[in-house]
Amino acid sequence: MSQSYNRGLIEDFGRWKEFSAGMWAWIFHKFTGWMLIGYLFTHIAVLSTAIGAAAGDPTLIQQETDVYTTTIQGLESLFIVRVLEVGLLAVAVFHILNGLRLLMVDLGIGLSAQDKSFYASLVLTGVITVASVPTFMHGVGF
Amino acid sequence: MSTQQQEPEPQEPESQESPEDPEMKGAESPQNQRLKEKEQGLAQEETVDESDLEGETVHIKVFRYDPEVEGKQEPRFDDFYVPFEKGMTVLDAVMYARDEYDSSLTFRHSCRQAVCGSDAFFVNGKQQLGCKTQISDLEQPIRIEPLPHQEVVKDLVVDMDHFYDQMHAVEPYFQQEDLPDGDLEEQRQSRENREKVKMSTRCIWCAACMSSCNIAAGDNDYLGPAAINKAYRFAMDEREDEEIKEHRLRIVEQEHGVWRCQTQFSCTEVCPKDIPLTEHIQELKREAVKKNLKFW
Ligand code: HEM
Ligand code: SF4
Ligand code: FES
Numbered sequence: 153m154s155q156s157y158n159r160g161l162i163e164d165f166g167r168w169k170e171f172s173a174g175m176w177a178w179i180f181h182k183f184t185g186w187m188l189i190g191y192l193f194t195h196i197a198v199l200s201t202a203i204g205a206a207a208g209d210p211t212l213i214q215q216e217t218d219v220y221t222t223t224i225q226g227l228e229s230l231f232i233v234r235v236l237e238v239g240l241l242a243v244a245v246f247h248i249l250n251g252l253r254l255l256m257v258d259l260g261i262g263l264s265a266q267d268k269s270f271y272a273s274l275v276l277t278g279v280i281t282v283a284s285v286p287t288f289m290h291g292v293g294f
Numbered sequence: 295m296s297t298q299q300q301e302p303e304p305q306e307p308e309s310q311e312s313p314e315d316p317e318m319k320g321a322e323s324p325q326n327q328r329l330k331e332k333e334q335g336l337a338q339e340e341t342v343d344e345s346d347l348e349g350e351t352v353h354i355k356v357f358r359y360d361p362e363v364e365g366k367q368e369p370r371f372d373d374f375y376v377p378f379e380k381g382m383t384v385l386d387a388v389m390y391a392r393d394e395y396d397s398s399l400t401f402r403h404s405c406r407q408a409v410c411g412s413d414a415f416f417v418n419g420k421q422q423l424g425c426k427t428q429i430s431d432l433e434q435p436i437r438i439e440p441l442p443h444q445e446v447v448k449d450l451v452v453d454m455d456h457f458y459d460q461m462h463a464v465e466p467y468f469q470q471e472d473l474p475d476g477d478l479e480e481q482r483q484s485r486e487n488r489e490k491v492k493m494s495t496r497c498i499w500c501a502a503c504m505s506s507c508n509i510a511a512g513d514n515d516y517l518g519p520a521a522i523n524k525a526y527r528f529a530m531d532e533r534e535d536e537e538i539k540e541h542r543l544r545i546v547e548q549e550h551g552v553w554r555c556q557t558q559f560s561c562t563e564v565c566p567k568d569i570p571l572t573e574h575i576q577e578l579k580r581e582a583v584k585k586n587l588k589f590w
Contacts, residue, residue: 170419173559174560175558175559254557257576258579258580259580260573266572
């Protein structure tokens with residue numbers, strides 16, 4: 153069959169338009185899972201470099217001018233960081249909700265509603281994210 | 295157009311009285327549920343679409359490729375305009391195009407009633423059996439392509455060898471040699487057990503599921519939904535001994551077996567025989583775990 157026509161990558165890349173619920177759920181779950189890993193390591197890196205306070209001067213900590221507190225305060229005063237926090241929540245909530253959906257799928261429970269539970273995860277994620285905005289944006293324009 | 299209402303087809307299914315027994319109503323059976331959904335869908339479609347298309351032509355765009363003819367080696371789409379008839383399927387349309395316009399148009403078909411599995415095409419972006427897909431359900435122009443992720447031999451004909459290899463890899467045949475105790479000459483199956491494997495026996499080897507699967511597309515060694523379903527059909531058959539079942543589970547739990555499935559449900563959605571493929575794959579995963587984890 154060496155003559156036969158292999159449609160190759162072009163076909164594969166074009167296929168996302170034909171994705172259905174379960175396929176999107178898979179893509180989003182991969183994406184959010186790896187985003188969470190990325191966040192976890194950034195989180196550890198930032199906090200462990202700011203931890204100088206551990207060996208620091210108690211009076212500085214009292215005055216809230218130690219490295220740790222100023223780092224956190226500096227970050228939290230940035231608008232972009234607040235936006236990223238909302239994004240992190242959205243990613244985590246979707247991953248958890250769809251993760252529960254996947255656990256049900258693994259147990260063979262409610263398989264015929266798998267598309268509906270995916271849409272429900274999306275809607276719930278949206279609602280929780282929007283509801284979190286006032287809290288996360290407090291003091292930076294809200 | 296709307297004057298042609300000779301068809302007295304009210305929504306029969308709903309007005310029918312359901313029997314008392316919940317079993318008879320098929321309340322629990324997924325198959326009956328699917329059938330009901332389908333019936334309702336059909337009743338709706340018939341009232342909506344039919345009159346619109348009567349007496350019109352259908353615009354189909356068909357994938358063309360022929361390695362043996364110079365000038366056809368570059369794939370292209372050919373447009374055909376086919377006169378619509380009530381009940382026309384995608385297969386009817388391409389057959390008309392072949393018989394009336396271009397006899398070189400190549401595709402497989404045989405039974406024309408969804409039992410031989412030879413005419414799975416990629417129709418408007420979905421794997422469907424040509425003979426089971428109504429033209430009136432589709433948006434025009436209707437794009438008809440060969441199944442993705444299989445090599446194209448010519449026009450709509452794809453190379454099925456790899457798919458068949460995967461099917462054979464799970465040893466798709468009954469392996470129980472011993473007859474049961476007593477004087478029976480047959481290996482009888484209980485009704486319950488028959489019910490359990492019923493859906494899985496319906497596979498017609500059309501390869502629509504394999505073609506729809508992202509994982510199979512990325513991993514050529516993946517057994518694929520149809521082969522795993524085949525393994526399910528025998529692994530769940532109680533007439534085979536426990537050792538044979540274990541042997542079957544060993545086949546499906548290998549590296550390119552059930553654990554490749556990421557539960558995207560694309561196979562279940564395209565299967566023309568409504569086989570709950572993902573459900574069967576998931577059940578085999580649990581069986582494989584149970585076999586290996588013996589705490590009890
Ligand atoms: C309640 C919280 C969580 C639940 C219920 C959950 C559930 C799941 C499930 C069911 C899977 C998919 C397994 C499969 O393929 O079938 C998964 C994958 C994954 N999760 Fe989570 N998870 C949670 C939290 C997290 C956190 C906090 C992180 C990161 C630090 C994370 C990172 C990942 C990654 C990287 C994957 C693999 C994605 C891939 O397939 O490539 N998850 N999770
Ligand atoms: S499982 Fe369904 S889609 Fe797959 S080959 Fe069999 S009949 Fe076709
Ligand atoms: S022609 Fe036999 S399945 Fe369609």
